[in-house]
Amino acid sequence: MKIKSLKEQRFQIILTVLMVVLMLLVVYPVWFSIINSLENAQEISRSGYSLFFPHQLSFDSWKAVLNNPDIVNAFLITLSRTIIVTILQTLFTAMFAYGFSRNNLVGKRFYTTLGFISMYLNGGVIAYFILFNAFHIYNTYWVYIIPCLFGGFYNVIIFNANFKAIPDSLYESAKIDGASEYKIFFSIVIPLSKPVISALGIFTAVGTWNDYTQTLYYTKSSNLQTLSYYTLSITKSSESAAKLGENMNTAATSILTTMAKSASNYKTIELSCMVLSAIPLIVLYPFAQKFFEKGVMVGSVKG
Amino acid sequence: MKSKKKNYKLGYDLGTQLRLHSMMLPGTISLLLFSIVPLFGLLLAFKYYKVTDGIIGVFTSRWYGFQNFKVIFGNLDFSRMLVNTLGLNLIGNIINIFCAIFFALLINEISNVRFKGVVQTVTYMPHFISWVVFGGIVMIILSSDGVINQILLKLNLISDPIIFIAKPAFFWAIAIIANLLKELGWSTILYTAAIAGVDQELYEAANLDGASRLQKMLHITIPCIKSTIMIMIIFAVAGILNNNFDQIYVLQNSFNLERSEVIDTYIYKVGLQQLQFGMAAAVNIFKSALAIALLFIANKVSNKLTDSGLF
Numbered sequence: 001m002k003i004k005s006l007k008e009q010r011f012q013i014i015l016t017v018l019m020v021v022l023m024l025l026v027v028y029p030v031w032f033s034i035i036n037s038l039e040n041a042q043e044i045s046r047s048g049y050s051l052f053f054p055h056q057l058s059f060d061s062w063k064a065v066l067n068n069p070d071i072v073n074a075f076l077i078t079l080s081r082t083i084i085v086t087i088l089q090t091l092f093t094a095m096f097a098y099g100f101s102r103n104n105l106v107g108k109r110f111y112t113t114l115g116f117i118s119m120y121l122n123g124g125v126i127a128y129f130i131l132f133n134a135f136h137i138y139n140t141y142w143v144y145i146i147p148c149l150f151g152g153f154y155n156v157i158i159f160n161a162n163f164k165a166i167p168d169s170l171y172e173s174a175k176i177d178g179a180s181e182y183k184i185f186f187s188i189v190i191p192l193s194k195p196v197i198s199a200l201g202i203f204t205a206v207g208t209w210n211d212y213t214q215t216l217y218y219t220k221s222s223n224l225q226t227l228s229y230y231t232l233s234i235t236k237s238s239e240s241a242a243k244l245g246e247n248m249n250t251a252a253t254s255i256l257t258t259m260a261k262s263a264s265n266y267k268t269i270e271l272s273c274m275v276l277s278a279i280p281l282i283v284l285y286p287f288a289q290k291f292f293e294k295g296v297m298v299g300s301v302k303g
Numbered sequence: 304m305k306s307k308k309k310n311y312k313l314g315y316d317l318g319t320q321l322r323l324h325s326m327m328l329p330g331t332i333s334l335l336l337f338s339i340v341p342l343f344g345l346l347l348a349f350k351y352y353k354v355t356d357g358i359i360g361v362f363t364s365r366w367y368g369f370q371n372f373k374v375i376f377g378n379l380d381f382s383r384m385l386v387n388t389l390g391l392n393l394i395g396n397i398i399n400i401f402c403a404i405f406f407a408l409l410i411n412e413i414s415n416v417r418f419k420g421v422v423q424t425v426t427y428m429p430h431f432i433s434w435v436v437f438g439g440i441v442m443i444i445l446s447s448d449g450v451i452n453q454i455l456l457k458l459n460l461i462s463d464p465i466i467f468i469a470k471p472a473f474f475w476a477i478a479i480i481a482n483l484l485k486e487l488g489w490s491t492i493l494y495t496a497a498i499a500g501v502d503q504e505l506y507e508a509a510n511l512d513g514a515s516r517l518q519k520m521l522h523i524t525i526p527c528i529k530s531t532i533m534i535m536i537i538f539a540v541a542g543i544l545n546n547n548f549d550q551i552y553v554l555q556n557s558f559n560l561e562r563s564e565v566i567d568t569y570i571y572k573v574g575l576q577q578l579q580f581g582m583a584a585a586v587n588i589f590k591s592a593l594a595i596a597l598l599f600i601a602n603k604v605s606n607k608l609t610d611s612g613l614f
Contacts, residue, residue, distance in 0.1 A: 033440050
């Protein structure tokens, strides 16, 4: 017995060491970018990137980034878009799923067909390009909002599984008391479904915040750039890319002029932009984390 | 029974139905406009369409037969990007699924519950960071003055820094390893859930028989989570032509194009940059048709082999 527990102990120690190494590997890239965005730019040019702590703490690149009107604009566009889309998309998707989950819904087959077609077939970027042009939302702020008001049928399936788990007797008694479907949805179903609503809401928010393809595909004005897109264009035109002979684009040129005035350089600017676009997620992550698992689990087990 | 019948009647009145359907209206309009209507765009693959034709032009423009397909399949780049798409997905998925199962098994063996939670929380984190940021960091770490080159230079393994991201030969490895680091934790989530659902009595019985840790993993855990594994494999097979555009586009540059051009980036380039809508639509149809066929084949094979499948 004793030998076994000794063996077990040894195994646990090895396992712990392995897991710690893996966690460091995962966290290190984030740490690396934070410390280097706070590093003095000359120090980086002289002795390369810092590996563990900044040699000379400097907020120059952060000042340059936060004072750049383009970046502030991109930040505001990303933030407003994320808030609007998250709230409306979660609400509309949950409402659709509530209707879909009711047994007394007439014409359910129509919605099922619609949903499954939307899950397995898509028209592709070209079709959207033509459609958005026809709707005159191409290259406007609306292209970030209008096509994103519904979260897709996959989310409906997840909501549906949750709503079905609410006891029928609750619906029945509310119905007999004369409550309308809206009243039932807002005062019974939503309060009882907070975990799944939070989980899917967080997924939507993260997806919207991180998205850059909507900007890449369907906009061309520089004042519609999102933070992700802005950061991407800096990355694409940063030193390595410049060395490779790729053309600098407008976003990068504007930030390079800002840079010339401050004591920062492209390396620290690039890193500050990256950290800026990742920071809301890093800060909120510990609080939101407990919902993720629940959200995915519900979909996989019941859906 | 009686009361149920009465309630069904209760829910079938016009007012209730109107309210239910009105709640579904925003979603329905959205589905019709942004999922069903765009399907007409698939017609473009068989049309001679110019950008100036507008939305009506999708229907009124001249039929072009399979000309768009002929041009694409005749293009030398096509086979190259097909190889890249399949290669990146095949190798990436095999490594990913294998590592995720292995990692989930290891997490399951951690006896300290708090530490287990910490490991899961920390390894899920990169999944939520955008590819713009994660890919950007990867490129910095691999750049000429990045960490990897610093280490290699110090060890005297190389005399000049290598710009990894500009060398086509390294692209697959970079993309696959970066993806593994980012998604490893998150992809264990379903396996961990499946493992948690395994009947504990099986392990107790195995303990009495003196089974080793490895034997328990191989003969209890893996067979018990077989259906989850099969579902993940079916999804991987069905998505084999679907690259992660977000990732590939970030890591792509004109120097590694030879190994980094995949179907999705090709559609973007041909369609939205060169505005050859017919060709882009043709590639899209090719991709979707193959994906649906693969989904059914993979599901059928899985049903035959393991009695578990998607449908």
